[in-house]
Amino acid sequence: MEIKTKQQGIKVVADVLDIVGGKWRGQILAHLCDDPKRFNELKTVLNRITSSTLTKELRYLEDIKMVERKIIQDTPMIVEYRLTDHGMSIKDLIYHIVEWGLKHRNTVFGK
Amino acid sequence: MEIKTKQQGIKVVADVLDIVGGKWRGQILAHLCDDPKRFNELKTVLNRITSSTLTKELRYLEDIKMVERKIIQDTPMIVEYRLTDHGMSIKDLIYHIVEWGLKHRNTVFGK
């Protein structure tokens, strides 16, 4: 699938920002870049997120095949979230985002 | 300024998504990548945005030095919005976003 018109490109931008945007999804993906994490690990590291919000965001990321939920053990229940193979591809994008973010910070606030 | 800890990196991601996220800012920047545009050109091409919202988003992008407002002529008033030199640097990021977006679309919806 190739990009033929400019409007299509802009649509793609809007779609990606929908995936990675919002208050939490970018952060969740960034945290999962390094290694799988359990529900409460994510909850701790994402300061002030509530269980219900975290659940909702993780379900969304599962639906779009970015994240896998894996039950490691029940009783006590242990669940692990990890990036799918496809999800891994977001690492590069996150790298580019950070790179630009640092450049921007220098430009706007000076060195 | 370098990035030392993971938390710092995640902060940068959140900051960038704050700039480029939301319903309109990414689209506005993407449209300005090619060439400067007038207020009503942007309004037409951004389907269903209102004047007040467009004004607000453009002011924000001006404040963070991404976009320049230039009065070309008054009576009839002609105003042009263009990326600043620094704003141009977002082009690469948008390119990477589109690239990943296309890959993602293929993965999730199949070819």
Next chain:
DNA sequence: GGTTTAAGTATCCTGAAAACTACCGGTAGT
């Protein structure tokens, strides 16, 4: 038998973003 841990659900509520509506001053066209 009371508390703790893990991974959530269910329900209601709030605040900010965006939409809607109306308006402005000046100009050009019919």
Next chain:
DNA sequence: ACTACCGGTAGTTTTCAGGATACTTAAACC
């Protein structure tokens, strides 16, 4: 004289993502 275009501003209303709070199931420790 009337209408439309241009680039907005002002005030109000709607929407909905995310927050707050309480509850659940099942085992395990004290």
